[in-house]
Amino acid sequence: MNDFAQAIPAPSVSASLQKMGPMLVASGKLATKDLAEILAAQKTYGLRFGDAALKLGLVSAEDVQAILAEQFAYTTPPGKHSLLDKRLVALFQPDGAQAEALRSLRSELLLRYFNNQQQTTLALVGCDEAETIALTSANLAISFAQMGINTLLVDCNLRQPQLQALFHLDPMAPGLSDSLAGRSALVPSAIEGIRALQVIGAGTPVPNPQELLASKPHFQTQLSSLSQGFDVVILNTSPLTNNRDAQLVAAQAGAALLLAQANQTKTRTLSDISIRLQELGVRLLGVSLTS
Numbered sequence: 001m002n003d004f005a006q007a008i009p010a011p012s013v014s015a016s017l018q019k020m021g022p023m024l025v026a027s028g029k030l031a032t033k034d035l036a037e038i039l040a041a042q043k044t045y046g047l048r049f050g051d052a053a054l055k056l057g058l059v060s061a062e063d064v065q066a067i068l069a070e071q072f073a074y075t076t077p078p079g080k081h082s083l084l085d086k087r088l089v090a091l092f093q094p095d096g097a098q099a100e101a102l103r104s105l106r107s108e109l110l111l112r113y114f115n116n117q118q119q120t121t122l123a124l125v126g127c128d129e130a131e132t133i134a135l136t137s138a139n140l141a142i143s144f145a146q147m148g149i150n151t152l153l154v155d156c157n158l159r160q161p162q163l164q165a166l167f168h169l170d171p172m173a174p175g176l177s178d179s180l181a182g183r184s185a186l187v188p189s190a191i192e193g194i195r196a197l198q199v200i201g202a203g204t205p206v207p208n209p210q211e212l213l214a215s216k217p218h219f220q221t222q223l224s225s226l227s228q229g230f231d232v233v234i235l236n237t238s239p240l241t242n243n244r245d246a247q248l249v250a251a252q253a254g255a256a257l258l259l260a261q262a263n264q265t266k267t268r269t270l271s272d273i274s275i276r277l278q279e280l281g282v283r284l285l286g287v288s289l290t291s
Contacts, residue, residue, distance in 0.1 A: 005222040020049045020067050029063045056109045078193050083168040087135055090142040093195065098291070102143045105288055113255060114286055122285070123156070123235040124276070126259035130239055134162030136290050137236035138258055145197035152188060152230040154200045155218050155232040155240040156249045158209035161202035167191055175203025178220060180212040186222060198230075209238075213248040220252050240273055255283040256291060262289045 021038065024030040030038075030053070042052040050064040065076065077092050078084055084091065089098045101175060113119055124140070126133045134157065136224055141153035155163040158177050163169065167189070174184040188198035206212060227233055235253055237246035250256040256277055270287060277284050 018071070020064070020071070021044075023067050023070065024053070024059060024063065027067070029059050033056050049281065051260070076193070082193070084191075084193075085166040085168075088138055088142060088166065090139040090146065090212075096145075097226055098139075099143070102139050102163050105140065106147075109257070109285070114232060114269060119255065120231060121223055121233040121235065121253045121255070123237055123246065123253040123256040123282075125237050125240065125246045125250050125256045125273070126261075126265075126290075127240045127273060128259070128261045128265060128290075130157055130160045130162055132261060132290055133239060133259055134166060134236050136288070137234055138163060138166050141197060141199075141232075141234045142194060144234075145194050145249060148196055149231050150229075151197050151232045151234065152226055153197065153234050154236065155202040155225070156213065156235045158202050158206060158212065159200045159238050159243070159245065161205075163199055163236060164201045167199050169199065169201045173203075175201035177203035177206045177209070177212060179203070179235055180218060186226065210243065210248065213245055213252075223231070223252060246277060250277055250282045251280045253282075255285060257285050258287045259290055262291060 011045045017118050021030065021035050023233070025032055025035070034053075034056075038049060038053045038056060039056065041047065041056055042049055045052065047054065047055065050059075050068070051184040053063060054064060076095060089096055090102050093099055101159065109122070113122065124133060124137045126136075138153060141151050154176060155161050156176060161175075164171060169189055173189065174187070176186070178184045179186045183204075186200055188200050191197050191199060223233070235249055237249045240246050258270060258273060258277075273283055
């Protein structure tokens with residue numbers, strides 16, 4: 001077993017070993033007295049426990065699916081009233097083509113980069129729309145969290161913050177800018193329904209984002225501290241079209257994944273960005289195409 005496999009928390013042993021009946025009782029979906037009736041039906045009809053409970057009309061299909069999701073550490077899609085952005089396809093459309101592409105990218109990163117306990121932080125860098133970069137960062141972070149990997153997503157786009165709206169975070173909550181300015185400590189926000197994911201927003205709008213991101217000792221200290229509490233740290237950045245903020249973030253993260261939009265991003269632009277990042281000592285893991 002490699003170091004990364006040892007570092008990743010396995011799905012909850014207590015949940016995975018616990019049987020469905022007691023879990024349904026604990027969640028208030030069944031009464032203890034119902035268990036004997038279900039076990040009898042299970043034996044009579046040769047059914048699994050959940051199917052027997054459904055046959056007797058004691059639980060709903062949603063109740064059974066929720067317990068199965070807990071037992072197998074699977075993140076179920078949010079309900080229709082969720083305040084999370086529906087473009088988080090890894091969460092809302094886990095069986096779709098985009099979610100599958102994200103899982104493939106996740107696998108490549110696990111094999112090629114996150115296979116060392118010293119490598120936990122990755123910046124996602126692009127030259128196209130801030131929204132596209134943020135959606136890719138958010139969906140990739142969700143994909144890691146769905147494996148039970150303790151994941152942190154940080155919005156380093158201090159010019160056009162994106163994650164606050166995607167995850168419906170408190171707009172007044174302090175974030176990265178407040179921490180870099182010494183106004184408050186970094187406090188990640190838990191995301192309902194995604195147990196292994198936490199998010200840090202960009203924070204208070206500031207007039208000097210580049211100066212804050214360039215505060216090398218302070219920013220690196222923050223990243224180092226955060227990486228000790230998480231297995232994967234994904235940094236969302238601003239586009240490289242009008243400023244060099246993303247370069248600063250990538251340089252302090254030490255590694256970056258370059259994002260490009262299919263049939264839109266110019267090859268020459270990608271080449272120029274790659275050269276600049278490598279000159280700064282950034283380990284460039286490759287290019288990922290986004291739609």
